[in-house]
Amino acid sequence: MHSQFYDIVIIGAGLSGLQMLIQIKEHYDFFKHKKIAIIDKSKKTENDRTWSFWEEGFSRWDLIAQKTWDKAEFHNKKSYTFNLDPYRYKSIEARYFYEYALRYLDQFPGIHLIHDEVLNVQPKVNQVEIHFKSEEKIECTYCFDSRPDLQKLENTNEIYLKQHFKGAFVLFREDIFDIETANLMDFRLSYKDLCSFTYVLPITKRKALVEFTLFSKDLIEDASYDEHIKIYIEKYISKRPYKIFKTEQGVIPMTTYDFQQDHKLGHFKIGTSGGWVKASTGYAFKNSEKKAAKVIQNLKENKDPMDGVYSKRYQIMDQLFLDVLSYRNDKAAALFEELYSKNSIQQIFKFLDEESTIQEDIAIMSSFKPAKFLRAILRQKLGI
Numbered sequence: 001m002h003s004q005f006y007d008i009v010i011i012g013a014g015l016s017g018l019q020m021l022i023q024i025k026e027h028y029d030f031f032k033h034k035k036i037a038i039i040d041k042s043k044k045t046e047n048d049r050t051w052s053f054w055e056e057g058f059s060r061w062d063l064i065a066q067k068t069w070d071k072a073e074f075h076n077k078k079s080y081t082f083n084l085d086p087y088r089y090k091s092i093e094a095r096y097f098y099e100y101a102l103r104y105l106d107q108f109p110g111i112h113l114i115h116d117e118v119l120n121v122q123p124k125v126n127q128v129e130i131h132f133k134s135e136e137k138i139e140c141t142y143c144f145d146s147r148p149d150l151q152k153l154e155n156t157n158e159i160y161l162k163q164h165f166k167g168a169f170v171l172f173r174e175d176i177f178d179i180e181t182a183n184l185m186d187f188r189l190s191y192k193d194l195c196s197f198t199y200v201l202p203i204t205k206r207k208a209l210v211e212f213t214l215f216s217k218d219l220i221e222d223a224s225y226d227e228h229i230k231i232y233i234e235k236y237i238s239k240r241p242y243k244i245f246k247t248e249q250g251v252i253p254m255t256t257y258d259f260q261q262d263h264k265l266g267h268f269k270i271g272t273s274g275g276w277v278k279a280s281t282g283y284a285f286k287n288s289e290k291k292a293a294k295v296i297q298n299l300k301e302n303k304d305p306m307d308g309v310y311s312k313r314y315q316i317m318d319q320l321f322l323d324v325l326s327y328r329n330d331k332a333a334a335l336f337e338e339l340y341s342k343n344s345i346q347q348i349f350k351f352l353d354e355e356s357t358i359q360e361d362i363a364i365m366s367s368f369k370p371a372k373f374l375r376a377i378l379r380q381k382l383g384i
């Protein structure tokens with residue numbers, strides 16, 4: 001039997017829900033008199049994904065990171081190696097993130113973990129009603145909801161590309177990999193004329209994640225990812241024998257859809273469903289951490305929870321970039337090469353982290369051939 005009323009309910013103990021929980025625990029002095037619930041239909045014990053991201057220096061994530069890298073590579077017509085300092089690229093296995101966020105929950109008496117499936121959420125003027133599969137019902141003042149809700153994107157006129165990928169964890173019998181360097185984008189092997197690349201994260205000298213990724217409107221057959229991973233390994237890594245001991249697969253939206261329109265009264269969408277994935281890259285881990293921190297700060301200051309969570313300036317730049325990617329998907333490799341060859345990796349990360357100045361934005365945008373973006377502006381603004 002769930003209690004009847006909560007001040008704050010978080011639906012989903014995945015990435016965004018747990019980033020919210022971590023922030024609440026950090027500010028527990030403020031929240032200790034509130035009644036809070038985090039709900040998930042699953043027990044969160046599965047190691048269902050690996051999150052990778054960059055950030056400056058050391059942080060709490062180093063405690064649970066599987067591996068960090070100080071250098072990165074980009075390959076297309078030419079190859080580029082970058083020293084990431086002061087940034088580091090990091091990888092975390094989901095199971096350690098879930099464990100980290102949910103640990104010691106019993107030390108926070110105001111926070112309840114509910115294992116149940118939410119069937120629907122009804123925002124009303126003064127409270128939000130949450131209905132469960134178990135036929136129970138609870139009410140709350142603020143509901144932060146991360147249930148997946150992507151079907152709606154298929155039926156809008158917005159640009160909707162999918163970042164879809166399959167990753168294979170491979171193990172060789174001898175030392176093969178340079179463990180200092182993460183290969184962020186390798187366009188040397190492509191699928192037809194679509195935006196497609198391989199991503200390689202060496203975990204040890206013998207073990208790596210090799211992922212084949214596309215940014216495209218439609219998904220491809222499962223066997224095509226496998227075939228590309230196999231060809232890539234033989235051509236660009238090693239012809240020596242290896243085995244695949246695990247795979248992971250995903251589809252991440254890259255869209256111009258304005259997710260802010262879906263917040264209603266006290267019901268707020270978070271995570272992928274709330275547009276917390278960076279539209280032009282598909283990266284969500286650090287975005288979710290920052291946005292969760294902002295929401296919690298807003299609650300502490302009695303502001304609208306979503307105040308300042310979305311940046312119009314970066315939304316416009318993401319829209320232009322997605323427009324170019326969508327209309328000239330076959331030219332994506334050249335586009336990324338312009339970006340990586342004309343800017344330092346530090347400038348690129350700062351820009352993608354939405355922390356750059358307007359002058360720095362202009363420097364990044366002027367590394368692309370202007371005609372592509374002028375056409376994108378005309379399409380976006382004038383519909384031509």
Ligand SMILES: Cc1cc2nc3c(=O)[nH]c(=O)nc-3n(C[C@H](O)[C@H](O)[C@H](O)COP(=O)(O)OP(=O)(O)OC[C@H]3O[C@@H](n4cnc5c(N)ncnc54)[C@H](O)[C@@H]3O)c2cc1C
Nearest residue numbers: 012014015016041049051052117118250271272283284285
């Ligand atoms: C395989 C994979 C790899 C990825 N790698 C990266 C990466 O390297 N870097 C990066 O930045 N991003 C990555 N992403 C993208 C993004 O970070 C993840 O998709 C992220 O988990 C999204 O967070 P979320 O909170 O929206 O959803 P989730 O983490 O999926 O959380 C949603 C939660 O809601 C629960 N739930 C769903 N429906 C209900 C219901 N009806 N009732 C109760 N609970 C419910 C689910 O059980 C789940 O726990 C990856 C995605 C995938 C799939």
